[in-house]
Amino acid sequence: MQEIISRAKELLENGTVARVLGWKIGDLPYNPEPAYFETAKDLENFVYNGFCGANLSKYMIEASKLEGKTMICLKPCDSYSFNQLIKEHRVDRDKAYIVGVGCKGKLDIEKIKKAGIKGIESISGIEMTDAADTLEIKTIYGDKTMSYADAMLERCHVCKGKDHVIYDELIGESKDTKDAERFAEIEKIEAMSPEEKFEFFKAELSKCIRCNACRNVCPACSCRKCVFDSNKFDSAQKANVDSFEEKMFHIIRAFHVAGRCTDCGECSRVCPQGIPLHLFNRKFIKDINELYGEYQAGADAESKGPLTDFTFDDAEPSVVAERG
């Protein structure tokens, strides 16, 4: 973390960048938040630790409009989102100075809480420099421990790899934390009967409060104005009066980012209701991989996305019914 801060100071001082896009200390030990830093003094609040899950690439859309360059900190998986935004002409590569920061998996406070650890005062083992595999958590009820891996975000268990796909310089080591199959959850649902599937999603989606956190955090959901806010489809945001609304919203949201979603997992991370929203996006990714060939959005900034492309002998839609 110190290395990042020193480098940021240097870049600010020598005028390479006008500001730094990173994370600052939050009001609790586990909720750092995205922030701009314009001076060396600001950087005193800079933090980079196991709780800095937030993907900063989307902030670059606005930062691209600002005067001067912005130093942006991207974790390996964030860099995919950034690349995708370049492909879509949403961010200006020339306005960004990308510092690829090391990552050894990010933590999910909800998992810690679910483990029955409440009243947290401080957590150690979350710094990038810590080699510890165990989190030591001080709580008002006494000291607790939890293994780092058990507290990781779902997305880190299916990590895309420790390499950044775009950067200007790298600071810190990364670790591939993949220890689960990416599509295992999807396959489990696919194997359910239609009734079970329906009940599963009904239960999950009925929790949705349409707070739009998923939409706001999603780097692919970067429309100036969402169709659910505009009058173009007679779909402007309505109160959540029926179960269909969420289905429609989440299906369309997933469809609109299909072929563009890098599977960064931010939607699930920020959902205050804990809805596993990545299950929608990842289903599309799985289908795309199976039907049209392996595709990872954001792996490059040039290739055609699967929904703006085709082959003459693509599968027919009847494949859905045929595979049962």
Next chain:
Amino acid sequence: MSVENQFKPKIVAFCCNWCSYAGADLAGSSRLTYPADVKIIRVPCSCRVNPMFILRAFEKGADGVIICGCHPGDCHYSTGNYYARRRMTLLFSMLDYIGIENGRTRVEWVSAAEGVKFSQTMNEFVDKIRSLGENVRLGDLRCKK
């Protein structure tokens, strides 16, 4: 079973102007019947069909939605149906994934010369929807009169 009690499904058929709508016209001029439950909406090309339209139809109480376009390779706009094919495959797969009966959606390629196929397809589709019954899972009771 009396006619009144028979389930009358609501079925929306999106037909591309160049092939399938003309195919439906040919079915008409050849007097090839299919149930009146099917109502056709003319679109220029199958690639004009937005998933929003399909979900909207279900939201408003449709029991089945079918999209008809030119055969792959014969699209009036060269490539439109290829995009439609990918979009609809993914959308249908998603609907299936969340537990909507996959028989409620269908894509069929019908050329302007295939009046017989159009009529057959619609008969089959209506039969299928009748066997599935009313669309409860995607329907929005609020919107149904």
Next chain:
Amino acid sequence: MSSEKNCAQQIKEISGADPLKCMKCGKCSASCPSFNEMDIKPHQFVSYVANGDIEALVNSKSLYKCLSCFACLERCPRDVKPAKLIDAARQLVVRQRGKDYLTADEIPELLDEGLPQQLLVSAFRRYRR
């Protein structure tokens, strides 16, 4: 008359053939190796079923002259399947009690030295229920 209609319907169902597809080209009769032995010719068979004239059919000796060699079925340009229609008519007859075309009593005198089992079982299948 209505029972004849019924029979015609039954023949269509058993055979899975549609006599209305026939365009009356006669290729079935032109192909049939048993043509000369038949009182009702293959192409007529198709018309008889289409017209519901079953009485004549079930009494026709053609039923037992057809070899089921499928030459008519193979060559029919309209996919009418005359051989299947004839077989269905034959079924209609032999399925009735006492209408077997071959009885066990007849067998001994029909046998000869080289006669293969296959001939007996085939004839049994075709000629009786």
Next chain:
Amino acid sequence: MKYSYYPGCTLRTKAKDLDDYARASAKALGFELEEIENWQCCGGVYPLGSDEIATKLSSVRALNEAKEKGQPLVTLCSACHHVIKRVNDDMKNVEDIRTRANNYMQLSEPYMGETEVLHFLEVLRDKVGFDKLKEKVVNPLTGVKIGAYYGCLLLRPGKLLQFDNPENPTIIEDFIRAIGAEPVVYPYRNECCGGYISLKEKDMAKNMCDKIMDSAKGFGADMLITACPLCLYNLNNSTTDKLPVYYFTELLAEALGVKEEGKDQ
């Protein structure tokens, strides 16, 4: 390579030669015919009626047994081949028959037409290969002019049997070439011999076989070969100056030099 093998009733009795020579030849060619257990007569003719289920079941039993062994099912007699292949097609493609037959059978897993049905000749053509067969020939039948007699059951309906071009087949001619002899092509080779009609209408069958014999002779054949015991019987009963008729397996065994072994069995 092992194949499940369905000999059929006649090959156990009057047409034992057809069977013996086939087994001996198979051994010489490096494949094995494994007779399925408890096979029952196929019925001799395919039950054409779409409502006839029970008469199709013996074929389904044989097919299912081959499926359980994971082997293709080989037949030799044209009639068995015709019946079993068509029943298999029904089980694969005709939903009504499939459902009803499976209801009767009560198998642990329903039979859906999974088994590949092959005639012995198809094994020679598609699995062994006529080129390979030619290499294995030790007594080529050089100079013998042979007319292939196909009859109807192997070929028609062409779309279902997928055996060869029903109007101008070549598989037996290719076979004849492979064993070193010279095929004689004559137009009546796919005309019916009279089939089961010869039981009650002997003259009709004779008449038909006369035409076949005359045609083959006219084109210069010295002998005819066939795969079907009934064809052989009928042809041998023709009234004209007859040509000798053999099972194709006999000539095969002879060409492969295993005829004696075939006889010993």
Next chain:
Amino acid sequence: MQRVGVFVCHCGSNIAATVDVKRVVEAISNEPGVVHAEDYQYMCSEAGQALIAKAIKEKALTGIVVCSCSPRMHEATFRKAAERAGLNPYMVEIANIREHCSWIHKDIVEATEKAVILARAAIAKVNLNTPLKPGESRVTKRALVIGGGIAGIQTALDIADAGYEVDIVEKTPSIGGRMSQLDKTFPTLDCSACILTPKMVEAAAHEKINIYTYSEVDKVSGFVGDFTVDIRKKARSVDMDKCTGCGVCQEKCPSKKAPSEFNRGLGTRSAIYTPFAQAIPNVPVIDRENCIKFKTGKCGICAKVCQAGAIDYEQKDEIITEKYGAIVVATGFDTIKLDNYDEYAYSQSKDVITSLELERVMNAAGTTKGHLERLSDGKAPKDIVFIQCVGSRCADDRGKSYCSKICCMYTAKHAMLIRDKYPDVNVTVFYIDVRTPGKNFDEFYRRAVEQYGVNYIKGQVGKVIPQPDGSLLVQGVDLLDNKQILKQADMVVLATAIEPDPDVRKIATMLTASIDTNNFLTEAHAKLRPVESPTAGIFLSGVCQGPKDIPETVAQAGAAAVKAIGLLAKDKLLTNPCTAKADELLCNGCSACANVCPYGAISYEVKEVNDHGIREQRRVAVVNSALCQGCGACTVTCPSGAMDLQGFSNLQIISEVDAICQ
């Protein structure tokens, strides 16, 4: 909200018999926006149109809905009527209550209910219509004719005579097509060459006609009035400018075993060849597959003997790119392959031939110099059997479902010519029906029977049986006599079904012209627009549209020419105003729409926009409405809904969906 008028047509009894028209009027009268509703016997008639005009004026209508036949039938009619009454033509919507309703439903209650719903959907849509104005596009005053047979030649001549440039693209080395292979033509027995050759010469000499032989269409882009076409001139290996057509190369060519396409493979030709003596252009082609020089590198005799130095072994395919306002397809036909009809022994006996092969046998320039002889042994036949409908009128996939239309007449012609020239030859025709609809056609057929003694037998042939002595035994049936017939013959002629040239599917795909399952190009309307493809600017000439004989082909060729001329005569075309349009305030500038646009109609501009007070530079999509054809692919790709299609907008379609699902 519009002021909507609804006009319900009875279409005589076509609609009124199954739809309670009055009930429809009543049911929709209170729909939102509807201020006028009425029904009439024939809305498309002058009186009907007058009713519409009157209502537009009197009720100050801003939108109308006509409940009638398919919009593909009369949308244009009603748009024009509205325009004459001062209403923007794009404020008209059609509810298709005939093809999609009255004609396919029997129950009047059900059909009426559906008609009402279809009308409601159209009313909902028209409420959201906005007046649209078509743009203009230019017309390139040049036509392309694909195919150089009689259809293509006639079309080209007619267009050229009207003063427009025409290019003919022909894939074989010479123009002339199937007609050049024929000996005589029915029903007047003219010599085919005598009437065709002058037309070929005329086309070649016409200053407005440019002929590309041995060439194929490689690529087509653009749209009506402005097509861009790549023509591949295949390497001829002969310099067309230098060649004098002396023919020495063909004489000296040592490779003479190639089957002659022109003689249907009955004879052979040299590797360097012109297909026939009257070929146009009279410049040979080297068939590289059979040329010794190309196969082995040795030979080169043709180059040595060519005085003009025209042989060029190095020649490569050449791509010519040209612009056209109109394209006429005249790709013609071939006979089907007879692989599925081995019962007729075509592949087993040389003496079983197709009718087109018989033309080459009968022709003085053909393989037998016009002598009727058996191809197996050169002997004169004594008994000839013709078999009709070989591969035509089939319900299975062995043959074609349609009647090939020309066979009855050419068989009568062949029979008559043979009986005329060789009165001792017996001619028998096995037929299913003799179809002779055409002027002087039945009379012609009757002459064959009555004057020439041709033996017509009603019935098909089951099998042709080659005999050891080389003769043929024809096993057929006489249905009138109810007898099976065994007929001895020396020659059998098969009236083989015709099918569109196999390349036409590829061409149709390039042209985005619609094609049916038999590979015949579909016409815009089966009765009223028989020579136009539904794709604007594409016209159909000859058998590519359906089986036809020479007079019909020539007539259609002329008709296609007139349609093309009508297009070329215009300086500007009105473009379809139903094009895509981007809302720059919503556009993300992500390029997804441009990626799927088949016309390259979407570009991006960095523009200053004023988004509710925020002024900023944004990258936004801009649609070139002259290029946009209105497919709508972009609208669905756009996640924000910035891209919409005029005339088929998101809201319009949704309003229809809502009306139907109500």
